[in-house]
Amino acid sequence: MVDQRLEIADDKGLFRLKWEYEKEQKPWDDLLCFGTADMDYRSPQPILDALERVIQRGHLGYPMIPDAYYEAIQNWLLRTNAWEIDARSSVLQNAGIYMAAWTALNILTAPGDAVAILTPVHFCFREILTLNRRRVMECPLILEEDGYRIDFGALEACLAAGSKVLWICNPHNPVGRAWKKEELQKIADLCLRYQAWILSDDVYCGLIFPEGRYTAIASLSREISYRTITLYSTSKTYNTAALRHAFIVAENPEIYKQYREALNAMSMEYGQNLMGIVATIAAFNECDAWLDRLRKEIAENHRFLTQYFESQIPGRCRVMKSDASYFAWIDLRKLRIRPQTLSYQIEQEAHMIVENGYPLGRGGAGFIRMNLATSRANIEEGAKRLKKFCERRDSRI
Numbered sequence: 001m002v003d004q005r006l007e008i009a010d011d012k013g014l015f016r017l018k019w020e021y022e023k024e025q026k027p028w029d030d031l032l033c034f035g036t037a038d039m040d041y042r043s044p045q046p047i048l049d050a051l052e053r054v055i056q057r058g059h060l061g062y063p064m065i066p067d068a069y070y071e072a073i074q075n076w077l078l079r080t081n082a083w084e085i086d087a088r089s090s091v092l093q094n095a096g097i098y099m100a101a102w103t104a105l106n107i108l109t110a111p112g113d114a115v116a117i118l119t120p121v122h123f124c125f126r127e128i129l130t131l132n133r134r135r136v137m138e139c140p141l142i143l144e145e146d147g148y149r150i151d152f153g154a155l156e157a158c159l160a161a162g163s164k165v166l167w168i169c170n171p172h173n174p175v176g177r178a179w180k181k182e183e184l185q186k187i188a189d190l191c192l193r194y195q196a197w198i199l200s201d202d203v204y205c206g207l208i209f210p211e212g213r214y215t216a217i218a219s220l221s222r223e224i225s226y227r228t229i230t231l232y233s234t235s236k237t238y239n240t241a242a243l244r245h246a247f248i249v250a251e252n253p254e255i256y257k258q259y260r261e262a263l264n265a266m267s268m269e270y271g272q273n274l275m276g277i278v279a280t281i282a283a284f285n286e287c288d289a290w291l292d293r294l295r296k297e298i299a300e301n302h303r304f305l306t307q308y309f310e311s312q313i314p315g316r317c318r319v320m321k322s323d324a325s326y327f328a329w330i331d332l333r334k335l336r337i338r339p340q341t342l343s344y345q346i347e348q349e350a351h352m353i354v355e356n357g358y359p360l361g362r363g364g365a366g367f368i369r370m371n372l373a374t375s376r377a378n379i380e381e382g383a384k385r386l387k388k389f390c391e392r393r394d395s396r397i
């Protein structure tokens with residue numbers, strides 16, 4: 001049990017995409033928002049205090065990156081992954097994960113090149129690739145009774161067919177799998193065999209359920225790390241997305257050099273986000289206790305929703321097993337609703353915003369993603385509304 005729940009941010013004066021923006025678009029006073037991947041909790045106090053100290057000093061000019069930043073990252077990777085890096089020669093900053101991903105893809109691939117992704121996956125993966133004229137090779141995950149696993153045969157086929165990069169998400173949005181060491185080793189073996197690069201988006205790596213473990217693919221060996229660029233940010237785990245700060249780890253000196261040149265080409269290397277730097281230091285040095293509570297709470301929210309549907313509408317609406325993230329990935333295929341319209345119908349009838357699985361690639365149709373980083377009251381109300389939504393469909397069958 002969570003002894004004390006995390007504090008929900010007071011919504012007065014906030015202007016969030018997740019809530020205020022949606023409420024502006026929709027006519028319903030009782031709208032519930034489970035869409036955007038943000039938490040409703042207050043960001044951890046040590047981060048807020050650190051940011052406040054910056055404001056008090058009264059200077060917001062271009063920052064240098066202090067040693068404390070590199071040390072915080074080094075210590076954190078050592079603590080969480082026994083991964084010993086020299087951050088000064090392998091870490092570079094960027095303005096958020098997407099910019100960091102695109103900068104990497106731009107140096108690893110040329111227009112027309114293929115990139116493999118494991119679907120269903122966050123829609124931005126496909127969007128960034130197609131908008132930038134890269135070919136998407138979908139490698140659908142295999143859904144089994146107890147959750148998702150990687151189809152290594154299909155992955156090998158994608159790599160053999162010429163994918164230059166495998167872009168993974170670890171833990172995986174939306175299905176919540178934190179890939180196990182053995183799975184990562186197999187992925188890496190294949191990428192090494194076919195000389196493919198690995199781009200690993202590990203933005204959810206702090207949000208592992210208490211009994212789970214996060215393994216960074218690059219931490220498995222120096223050889224693997226030399227073929228990998230790993231993307232990190234405090235945005236998801238510590239609720240700092242608005243700071244637009246991310247960093248990469250690239251231990252291969254040639255890749256590091258090229259990434260640095262790519263940043264220079266955009267005048268991005270000079271002067272980074274001061275608040276992002278300060279928040280990163282505070283997150284990795286001072287927030288472990290807060291994070292322990294968060295991990296318990298999101299795991300409990302997930303368990304609650306799973307049990308609610310199991311007991312209230314067995315067989316109609318199933319929360320898939322997960323080991324990380326604040327998402328519930330919910331199977332509604334039995335309702336036999338046209339998948340393209342699923343979230344729209346839920347929105348119209350239940351007045352709740354959820355993410356539709358359909359645009360997330362093969363394997364996403366008939367699923368929705370519900371963000372559970374909110375109050376238990378919101379989750380209970382959302383669960384009741386979804387139950388009613390399913391029951392209405394039952395009565396029509």
Ligand SMILES: Cc1ncc(COP(=O)(O)O)c(C=O)c1O
Binds near residue numbers: 169173
């Ligand atoms: C898998 C994944 N990567 C990256 C991002 C974006 O991260 P950021 O806002 O820190 O750039 C998201 C946001 O939802 C995400 O789900």
